Every structure is written in C-alpha cells, then in structure tokens.
Amino acid sequence: MTMAEDDPFKDPALGTTETPQPPEPSTNVPDTLAVGRNASLTLGQDSLVVLDEALLDNNGGCCGISSLYSKNKTTRSIPFFNILWAEQSEDGEITIQYAHAVSKQVVRPAIISYTLDKTDNRTTHLWIEKLLDRAYGASKREKRVKVLINPFGGQGGAVKIYHKHIAPIFAAARCELDVEKTTHNGHAVEIAQGLDVDAYDVIACCSGDGIPHEVWNGLGKRHDAARALVKTAIAQLPCGSGNGMSLNFNGTDSPSLAALAVVKGLRTPLDLTSITQGDQRTLSFMSQSVGLVAECDLATENLRWMGSARFTWGTLTRVLRKTIYPADIAIKVEYSDKEAIRQVYRTEAGKPPRSHDDREIPAADAGLPPLQHGTINDPLPSSWELVPHDKLGNFYAGNMAYMSPDANFFPASLPNDGCIDVVRVRGDLKRHTAIATLLAVAENKFFEQPTVDYQKVTAYRFIPKNQADGYISIDGERVPFEPFQVEVHRGLGTVLSKTGHIYEAKGV
Template structure:
C-alpha cells in the first residue's frame, strides 16, 4: 500500500521524527545499569547506552576508528507502554522500519533495587507525556471487512494492527462482516458502554455503515457521542484515515488510534423518499459522482479510471441540470478562510463543539428543516443550476491522498463545504481545475463556487437516470435534502480539532 503522512499541528505531529537535540532536565533521568540511562526530553525519550558504540573503519581510508552514536531518541508519540516487572523496566514502542511502516519494539533494562521507587514515578511521567490527553488502554471493537483491499484486510490486521493494540494494552474484540450492511446491524446492537472505539478494517464503506447503525439505536445521539468511529485503512478508498491521521498505512493508523484524541464530527442527515441516512464524508451529483460510480466497469484500470472518466465527460461538456437551494452560512471565500484560520487557536472542550441537541432524547436529533417531503425551507436560497457540471458537498477535506477538494473543511463547525462548477466552462478551465485539486489551489479559481452551508435540497431534472453518491455509495437518482448536525458523531484525530490536510489561509483584503 503506497502511503505518505501529513503533519498536523498537535504536539505529536510526526511519529517518525526523532528529536536527539532536545534539552532535558537532569531530574527526568533514570539510571539503568552502569553505562546506560533513560531521559525524558522535550518530545522524546532519550536512551543513552554505551553499548550502542561500535567501531567502524570506513573513514580516513580505514586508518582511524570512529564511534557511532550512543543515544537513541524515541518520540513520545511512538511510546506504547512502560512497566516495571520485577527488576526490569520494559518500554514498548512503535519503531519506524520504513517510511510508512512501524513495528512493535522494546527497550529493556535492569533497575537496581534502590532505584525501584523512583523508577515507578519515572514511568508515570513517561506515560503522561506519551499519552497527553489521549485515553489509555482503549477498548476497541474491531470490524474486519474480509473483502477489503482485495482480501488483504485480515492479513494486515494480524501483521500491522493487532500487535500495536496489544502492546498498548488495548482491549480488543474482533468480528468479521459477512455481507453488505452487516456492520449496520452490528453497530445497532453494540453495547456502547462496553467500548470506546469502533475501528473498521476497511475502506470508507464500513464507517458509513457503523454511523448509520449507531443512528438506529434508541439512544442514537448518546451512542454517537459515546463511541468514536475510526478507520484502519484497508480499502481502496481510505478518506477517513487520510483526514484523521494523514496516512493510509495500517500500522501508522493503528498507532494514531492508540494516541488519538476524541473529536466531535458533524454528521449529515440525508432524507430521500421516506428514508433518513447519515453521511459523514461527502455527497455528489454530476461529474464527481459519475466518475466515481460510473466507471465501476473499468476498475481494472485502477486509479486511472477516474482520470479517464473525467476526461471523457469534459470533452463532451456534460451538464447535469437540477433545481438547487441551499442554506448559506458563509458566502465568500475570504470569510471562509478567516473562519478556518480562527479554528487553529480554538481549543474549546469537546462538549462545546457539539450542537444544542439533547443526547438524552431518544433517537436522532429532530430535523430543523424537515425532510425532502416538506415544503422548501424559507431560508434556503435557490441557486441557478441549469448548466451544472458538478455539485459536491464535503464534510472532510481529502477525498483521496491527492484530492484536497475541500481545503476549508473542519470536523465540527456545523457546516458542509459546498462546491458547484458549471458544466459549460471551457475544456481548458475544466482540466486546469482537475489538476489544481491535488494542491488545493482550485479553491481560488474564479469559476469554482465555494460556500459554507448547513443544509440544501437538490432535484435532478432532464435526466431519467444518473448517479448520486453519498459517502461513495450509490443512492437512487432522485431528489434529496441534507441537513448538518454539529458534532453529532465522534471520531479520533491526531490534533483533536483539525484535519490532517493542507488548509486555506486568509489573505488580507480578499473578500471573495
């Protein structure tokens, strides 16, 4: 699985970065043996051991020996557990073995009897720094989709994920899904008091099912606030992991779950016909939906099928006429940038990042705007869409590692990022937009209409058949209405309040 990581703004931002030059207080050093010590530095555990020294004869034509480093730096983020067993101190951590893989390793030293009391105090300090505000010994319900990743999910769990959970002293309960929709049934029946996390070894489909299963519980709002839903990236679409953890590496994602911070997540009620579905990722009508769902017959092309599908529709200048009305909260790009930037310094408690709904009320929160069968809300603004080329609403920034469609998206601002683009723009502009998605620069393109909304209604017209994608799943090609519930769901993220994606920044004087 090709992967990369994206640094966040939290104190544990890069689990692979060593900090050998960090300063540390002498009182945070634990002597272990004659020539070794363990020191709590600013952001790393420093292991000093003269036994690391080895002689090399590769310098100066092999005439002068040199000494290797006598220290090893282990970032606190990578420390999984530490304990004193008899006279041995054992520290388990996630060791970086390649750019995108970590494996469980350990440091083991003898602690003399006079140091035993201090060692226990020192271990407490180590674990405090290693976990910060993150919950220790998480109780994790693991759901494995055995069909994900061309059948590799089970293998990846056993090799890359389970050892990290075990080393971190997490309690895990594993169950395999047997058919589409099985995770909905499992989540609906789960005892939310017994687990802190539901982790899906899958693509984005299983988290979608889990949210909807929790949404079917009698105490749905409370259940969704109690249990964090996370993804262990084992599918072809791993958007949730990219946004939450900045990776599609199974082992790094497992480490991020161990250290992850509880984060409220906006969920969106989609009403269509007489049904109500929860969406956590995105909704699309037009080019994106067709490129995603309309190219299933050429999956053999891999990711190239998306490029092919897009180019075919651009050449045809395909349009998708519809009636569209939205509840606009932030209308201009300049104001959107300011709102995004302000969130960087917002570290409000988790309770303040949720909506005003009562979690003790049975079922899901009441719909403020009614359903698709209700009259159009008076505060929805009609948007001319007879020449619509693409309608895309996102709750997360990255739809794929190189697809930063919604660079201003925030986990719990109570708003969707809504993008519309006309289908009759020039082919050159359309292709430039496609290429600009990768670096996020398409946000500033004049023909890209980008707004923050809290609800919308869309009615396709002029077409009898087509594609509507909700969280990557195909829905009936008919009108639907969306409404955002601020902070209704719960996930784990590295920062606790931001996505791991390149976001937008405000520019002085820019108002649109």
C-alpha cells in the same frame, strides 16, 4: 477474538479485569532514570532520549531508534508519540515498547529493556507513569476497541493487513480487542445497532469508507442514538479502496501508521448530516456528490482493474465530452465569501490541540435530533431560493478535506463548525479551463480557482432535472437518482484525531 488470544503481552490467567489506575506522578520525579553504569533514560521535550555507551558497538543504532546527534551515536531518541507502553517487572527490569519506523509508510512494535542496578520500585514506577503521561497526554490509554474487519473491501486483503500491520500495534499498546468480521452488506449496521456502547471506547473499521458509513447509520437507528453517537468514537484503518476518513484524521493511508494514530487519538466531535430522500433518513459523515465526481467513482466500478487510474479515465472522458448535470438547487448559506471562509478556518486551525471532549453525554432515551428544515417531501423553507443550474458540471458537498490521497476538495472544511462545504463548477467551461481546475486539486490550489464556487452551508436541497437516470453518491455509496435534502447536525458524532479539532490536511 478476545484480548488474551490477540495480545501476546498479556497473561491469559489475568482475564479481562480492568487495570487499576496508577497514582498521579510526583512533580519531584526526575526526568532522567539511571538504568545502568553507562546508560540512562531521559524525558526530553518531545521524545525519550536513550543514552547508552553500548550503542557504539551496534553500528549507531539500537532497536532501530533514530540518532539524535550524528556525532554522538551513544544517544538516541524515540518520539513520545511512538511510545506504546512501559512497565517494570518484579525483578527490576524496565521494558519500553514503541512503534519503530522501518520505512516512511510502516511502523512495527519494538522493545528496549534494561535491568536496573539498584531497584527503587517507587521512583521507577513514578518515572514510568511520567513517561506514559508524556506519551499519551489527553488520549485514553489501553483503549477498549471493537474491531470490524471487512474481508471483501478493496482487493480483499483486509484480514491479512489487520494481522500484519494493525494488531501488533494495538497489542503492544495494551488495547483490549474484540474482533469481528463482517459477512454481508449491512452487517456493520446490525452490529452497531445492537452494540453495548458502554463496553467500548472505539469502533475501529478495518475497511474502506463504507463500513464507517454503516456503523454511523447503525448507531443512528438505536433508541439511544444521540448517546451512542457521542459516547463511542469511530475510526477507520485503511484496508479498502477508499480511505478518506483515515487520511483526514490519521493523516495517512498506511495501516500501521493509522493504528498508531488511533492508539494516540483524541476524542473529537464530528458534524454528521441527515439526508432525506423519499421516505428515508440516512446519516452521512463524509460527502454527497452529483455530476463529475459521482460518475468518476460510481460509473467506473467495472474498471476497478485499472486501480486509481479509473478515476483519471472517468474524469478525462467526461471533461472532454463537456458533460453537464442540470439541477435546481436551494442552499442555506452561512459563509459565501472565500475570504470569510478562509478566516473561519485559520481561526480554528490556530488553536492548540484539545485537552478533552467537553460535550455532555446525552440522556439514554435521546434519539436523533429533530430536523430543523423538514424533509425533501416538505415545502421548501420560505427563506430558501430554488436556483436553476442548467449547466452544472459538478456538485460536491463534504465535511472532510480529503476524499483520496491527491484530492483535497475541501481545504477549508472543519470537523465541528456546524457547516458542510459545498463546491459547484460549471460543466460548459472550455476544456483546458476545466482540466486546469481539476489539476488544481492535487496542487492544493482548488480553493483559489475563479471557476470554483465554494461556500459553507448548513442545509440544502438538490433536485435533478432533464435526466431520466444518473449517479448520486452518499459517502461513496450509490443512492436512487431522485431529489434529496441535507441538514447538518453539529458535533453529533465522535471520531479520534491527532489534534482534537482539525483535519490532517493542508488548509487555506
């Protein structure tokens, strides 16, 4: 699907020629633009203020714009974050498109327009540029987006969700769209492996977390893997059963709100990890789990009809049985003290939003980085100690905070600190203690639990034992039940986020 087919605001006769970059706005451009005898548009501190006496005849609302002052219904405001586009026609009409909140979970494109009494093209043009500069900041306008839709994910509604909630936001923001549906397992790997990464700014996955996993591994198979992974940002638009990536970077599992977040997203470095198992090397962007969390996800696939309740059911049955998952584990630890981990997180969280991505683009022949600690088939590094965990109940490693809307397992995680956060919980806890530990996740008190061993690490090896078979999950995908080794690559991948450096989650 081409941009001309998908964007109702673009004249098809114009083709796909890149829009010339507008001139820098003058510092002397006034914040207020008169748009009629009794109306004006003003650039406020964090919103566009619309002053129009005609709003009094519209029951206190214009196009769904929120009231700025309850006693003065001639004044309304639109947050700059919600401004999608603005332009002036040849006959002097100024049109502003924005994402209007129709509920807490849904935004839709809306328009305000005025015909200027006196056409001052230069002043108006510069004012519009100033508005768009406030609206987008360091985020790239008119993003070139490769959209991948997985029509089989979740409950199979991704195509409908895209056209109803996502495409209208992208079109109003003048994004250049190239839409493709995945047709089989591994298709996104093939697409990413052959993609012209110079033609796109973003690969937006309308899916669960499975398609981003495929995309990163497709990029990782290229001869120019390092360049492709840095150059092209990956985004997830929630259309599946697992939408952890969108929760972490977009701050929502609402498709329309996520689309708005991607339109305004800042390029953000993301740590990726290499998983070696047997003779295979796989990239992971989210998590690896063995034990309770892995079984509650993978072993309840037959209970999808229960919705999210299947995870609760799976958890309770295993906690009540006091199931254990014995293993030998070796870890290269960077931070093992919770207070030190808390300080690392707070130092990064206290920084302002990033103004730009300062990484250099790797050379065209740069592949994946070499492994610093070898593979699972190599001898254990001499500085690592293999420690028995005969009563292990849960091993969970992740470099994103949220795994689901109510599961903030890794509140101290950061996108680009060069570490993966590891959680270990014993499986022989008293039942009420084990249940209290799990309930603490939803209350954002998991980190503080004395039963939770929480560390930041740069590499580890996991060797299951005393079990013929079981479940190992990599980014929610089942892999063979055999030993594996993990190594972190700092800033190897790229995503879009609201801040450029932290997740949209409550930290420690």
